[in-house]
Amino acid sequence: MAAEKTTGIVLRVIPFSETSCIVTLFTRDFGKITTMAKGARRPKSPFEAALDVLALCRIVFLNKNSDAMGLLTEAKLERRFRSATRSLDRLYAGYYIVELLNSLTDDGDPHPELFELSTQLIQQIDSTEISEDEVGLTLLKYELRMLGFLGHLPMLTKCVSCGREKTTIARVSFGLNAGGILCGSCRGSESNIVSLSPEGLQFLLEIVGGQIGEQSQNSDNWNGQRQELLSVVDNQKLQREIEVRDSFSAETDESPDADNTELMESDATGTEADRCLKEVRRLIHKYITHLLGFQPKLYKFLGNL
Ligand SMILES: [Zn+2]
The missing domain is CATH 2.40.50.140 (Nucleic acid-binding proteins)
Incomplete structure (x- = not known):
């Protein structure tokens, strides 16, 4: 002993x-x-x-x-x-x-990186490092990284069943059993499907892509999707920047103040971001409930976050 x-x-x-x-x-x-x-x-x-x-x-x-x-x-x-x-x-x-x-987590199964992440998060929640409004998003980021560390990160860039790339911008089907998004042909043979808006998927990709960009983890599940996620996020960001620029060019003068432009952008996306955050949190809660086989007791208390 x-x-x-x-x-x-x-x-x-x-x-x-x-x-x-x-x-x-x-x-x-x-x-x-x-x-x-x-x-x-x-x-x-x-x-x-x-x-x-x-x-x-x-x-x-x-x-x-x-x-x-x-x-x-x-x-x-x-x-x-x-x-x-x-x-x-x-x-x-x-x-x-x-x-x-x-x-x-399982008994006697160490995950030092998850331990570090958890202590960091507990400290953040316990301090003024993050405001009360930021707790929800911070928890979502934690849930996603935790799923990644434990090998449960869902497939988000292509059909989890047949590997077909996602090409349309319509709503996507997320298979809870399958653990990722599904194409039109595969969704018919799967059960437990949740529908996700294109904006919701984009939001999710940005969080996961950004987090993967920040760290170099050895988990296969992270590395497997890393490059794809980063390229998908880059493409979609570029696309959105072009759209934002186009919509701005009509109403701004030739030398827009840089700070001012940034503020207007974040204002324009504020409500949309809140909606995406809620949608994605609901999805990840369903996914975690599915993985566990029961709903975590604390979900019903997280409603205000
Ligand atoms: Zn498929």
Whole structure:
């Protein structure tokens, strides 16, 4: 029985006896682990109140090799999640991250990059780094990167069934079973289909494409689609820039102020972006529900985000 050191996010604390707790953590080096914390409920606990949901802790635990539960021997608090006292929406967002980590990851299956991403996101939600209005989009980006890290990123650039490229700009069919968009010929033989607007797909491609552009991950699922996504996004961005430029040329003078132009563009796309964000979040929620086989409990509390 080896003593292991790592850092973890507390996902769940269940009272076990008068004095002990069962603690589940998502750790950097060992993935999700469930341990017994003896004496954690005593007034003078050796864990010094580090074991709160969403707290980041440095821990030492005895890793039993069999199926037996590990023994938590030390937990030092690195950062506590404080949003509970400030904002209900931020608290729900934090609990939702916990629910996703709990249900989408397997015991003892480490994903250090997902751990880093999760600690970063929890810190963002818990601080003023992002405004309340940005929490929804931030969660969506997290969901997509998480799906990528876990090998569930949906196919978005061509038919997931036959590989045919998407050529039209009509609404697309997204197969929840198939895990990606479907062409007209393949959608007939698939069930569990959700319809997605062309703007919604574009929005989704930009998020995924942008994120893939920012990082170099080893996951096959990411790399497989990387170049295609980036070229699709580039093409569509170019297309949109041309459209925006054309529509502007009619009403602006010959030397438009650069700042002014930018402002007008973002104003023009504000409402559309909100609509796309809502549509894509609904789609990804359906997709995650399908992957899990049940709907995450926290969805109904995320309505305002
Ligand atoms: Zn097809």
